[in-house]
Every structure is written in C-alpha cells, then in structure tokens.
Amino acid sequence: MAKDITSRSQDYSQWYIDIVLKTGLADYSAVKGCMIIKPYGFAIWELMHDALDKMFKDTGHVNAYFPLFIPKSFLSKEAAHIEGFAKECAVVTHYRLKNADDGSGVIVDPEAKLEEELIVRPTSETIIWDAYRGWIQSYRDLPLLINQWANVVRWEMRTRLFLRTAEFLWQEGHTAHATRQEAEAETLTMLNIYERFAVEWMSLPVLKGVKTENERFAGAVDTYCIEALMQDGKALQAGTSHFLGQNFAKAFEVQFSTKDNTLEYVWATSWGVSTRLMGALVMAHSDDDGLVLPPKLAPTQVVIVPIPKLLPELDEAIGKLEKELKGLGIRVKVDKDDQNRPGFKFAEYEKLGIPVRIAIGARDLAAGTIEVARRDTKEKTNIPLDGIANYIDNLLGEIQRNLYNRALIFREENTTSVDTWQEFVDVIEHKGGFVSAHWDGSTETELLIKEETKATIRCIPMSNSSEPGNCIRTGKPSKQRVLFAVAY
C-alpha cells in the first residue's frame, strides 16, 4: 500500500482527501472552502473540457462568456429561482479600498458603496436571459444554442475538495427554442451527451432519470440527471439537464414572432457539469495505492521507466518506442531522471494513476521484450518488443473498458430492490448503494424518509417500466419504483 495514503477501509473520507492532496490534483487555499486546482488536476479537467466541448460543438452549440456579476434585482425576477439560491450568494457591496487612517492596513472605503449590489453568479440563467431578450425577436433567431465555461460561487456551509467548494468551474449551456417539443428534445440530447461522456471517457456507469419536485433545480419545470455510485455506496449527481419551460422567458419578457405573426414566449433549457466530475472520477476507480485514471482522461497514458544503466542502445530502443507510441496519438512520458530509483518511480506513477507503465532494461533488450504493468489490475507481463505499440494501444482501450465494467458490476451489486420499510432501512444503513423502492409520489413522504434515514430520492429512472405497488413508507399506492440513496 502507498505510504502516505489512508486506506479506504480505515477512513474513506480521509482516503479521498489524501488522494486529492497527495497526487497533486488540488490543494487547500487561503480562502475557506475554496480550492486550488493544481497542474495535474487541471490537466485532467482540461481533457474533460476538451471532450465535452467537442461534443457540444458537434451538436450545434457555440461558446460565449457572460459576466461574473449579476445585478441583485435580476435574481428576484424568477421566484422559485431566487428561493433556491438566496442562501448561498456572495454579494459585492463596494468597489474601492483605501488605507486605514490608523495605518492598520486597507479597509473598504465606505464612500464607495454600490448603488445596486452585485451578486457573484451562483448560475447564470438570469443575466443570460436578460441578454437573450435583446437577441431574440423572431422565430428566425431560434434556436439559440449557447454554452459558457465559467466559474460560479455558492457559499456552502460545508465544503469538500471538488465535490462541493464555494467556487467551482463548470460549463453551463443555455438554450432558447421556438417550441416546447424542441426544448424538451434539447434537454434530453444534452442528458445523453453527459451519459455518453461519463461512460466513454470517465468509464463511469450512470443512471439517467428525472428529479422529484423536491430535488428539482430552482426555476425548472423538469430536472434530468445522471447519477453515479461511489465506492463507499453513496450516490453522486454527476450532471444535470433542465427543461425550464417558459419560466425564464416570462420572467425576462423574452418573446418572439412566429411564422403566423403571433407573439410567443420562448422555451428554454439549461444544463451543466462541473469540476465535481473530478471527485466522481477519483471515487469511482481509485484504490489504496492512489489514483486510477481511465486512459482517455489520463494526462500521461504510458510512462516508460528505463532500468539503469541507460546504455546508448537502451536509450535508442526507448526513443524508438516513444516515437511509435506518440505516432499512435498516445500521451507518453519517458522518465530518464537519474535521481530516483526505478522502485520509487513505480510507486510514484501508480499513485498518479498512470494507466500503463513500461519498464525496460538491458535484460529486456537481450530478450527482445519489455515489462508492461497495468494500473487497473496491477498485472505485469513481459511482451515482445515487436508490435508493442499496437499492443499498448489496445491495452489502453481494454483498461478503459475494464474500469467501466468493474464499476458497472459494483453498481449492480449495490443496487437493491426492496418492498418493506424494514428492508429499506436495513439496506440504507448497512449495505448502502441504490435502493429501488415504491414511493407514493408526495414530497411529505420523501422528506420524512430523508429525515428518518438520510436517504433521498436520487431520481425516477428513465428506464423505468410502470409497476404498481405500495409506498415503502406509507403503504399508499405507487405507480413505479424510484431510486433512493444516501448522496454526496
């Protein structure tokens, strides 16, 4: 086991913190609840960004940037929306500092009070819809498919690295459509993109579903989500896509002329994923030795460790191998550093989660093989040098799939269908994971269950078939099962 990482069985929460801090993904900062994303962590986020950004653009979206500050009055225009965010907004009240008269340092200049206070965006619906009013006049202006990559601030009581921080990075898509059907289709298109990203890039199985009224985004008509299961049996919402109906169009008076020359409010969606995905990535695959990264999101996919002495012919063989791998588009690093010994490097790269490690020394050269070690299974194999690049390329694909399959099996083993309250409580308390159970559809019951067990309804799965039954808690009739879990 890694020297400096707490084991999962000992303290899961500390394990997560150790992984994040000690693999250089992130660090705490001078500001409470805010984090520094360090170069290694940011490199992973950039790979996520690039993959998602391409998917957005391939489906017709364009990027733009809206202001960090939102006039206070905007937030109060949509009643449900403000209610959802009011408690966690940072407010800018002044615009100038000055030196204190007593020389004790700088103070806020009381003379420089803003006429209208500014809210640091917790999300950008309001400022964007205020702008859309001016951009949309006719059906010819629709659809409007805009995304922005930005930071947002939500003043959380309790924060956790990546999973919940006061400031975080995300993308937020905000689209406007002429018809309800089109907006609903857009909501689902984006949900499917998130699912595809989770599965294909993060090797993360996710469940698509609809949120209950209680868990819905403030201001949305429907909130769809992808939910993932972490290794400790807790659920994590990994992405959301909202059908906003005409709520924001009405709040911000955004109307358009139809072909029939009538005035109608536009239909809207918004959707987002955040740096929280980094947390999901860590908690889905990593182990007591450190990070385990899916190859597609690994900043370095293959590391080559030469075994000293680095004689000219060994150096030459490594150079050739590096070139071949790069030729296949593989992100490869050669560690010729003479300061650290191979054993140290092995441990270090395992900690960093690099999917494939190649060791090559004089012994291998003589035998015409190299040692290939995969991070996911810890297997080491001697492979002939001949045709090695293609072998590695395939191996990366296999690791990507293996991580997904492993996580999928874990989720299946940790999804339990229950029909009695006793079973429900027992599974939530002892086994964890997703619990599929009947629910009477009322918010009161949902809140009651939450109070009694800490479990919340993660979603009403979209794959659900209707199945009559009785509510797990109240016994009232239920049309279908929903998914409960204790969540992050």
Added chain:
RNA sequence: CGGGGUGUAGCGCAGCCCGGUUAGCGCGUCUGCUUUGGGAGCAGAAGGUCGCAGGUUCGAAUCCUGCCACCCCGACCA
C-alpha cells in the same frame, strides 16, 4: 451555525500536563561517494518570528485571557 480537532523547519510529528542551557526527531532539500529490475546506503550541511495579540514570571513553545485560520463530523446544498 453546533460538536470535535489541529496550528512548532517544505511535509509529518514529539516537546506543553509538571516553565529553566543552544527547541528536537523522521521524511524531504543541498554536497560528496557508492548505488539503481519495487519506495537506496554512508558521511556532512542548510533550514524555526513555536498561528496572532496581550498578560503572569527573573525566565513562556509550555501557564492565563482574547482572537484568527484551517480541517473533520452534523444541519443545508451541485
């Protein structure tokens, strides 16, 4: 906002209860030599306003008061 914890070298800690030379230890760093197929060995060296501010005392890392910061757990939430 409640409960708990921490703050001493870059990192991890001891010392504090019971005040007293020059504040220690491990890791890391630097220099040199030997090493190198799973976290190297030896020798030497550098590195500290002991979280901040007061107080008690001949004397404070240590006792007292106040403050600050961060972390963990809980309530709230993506």
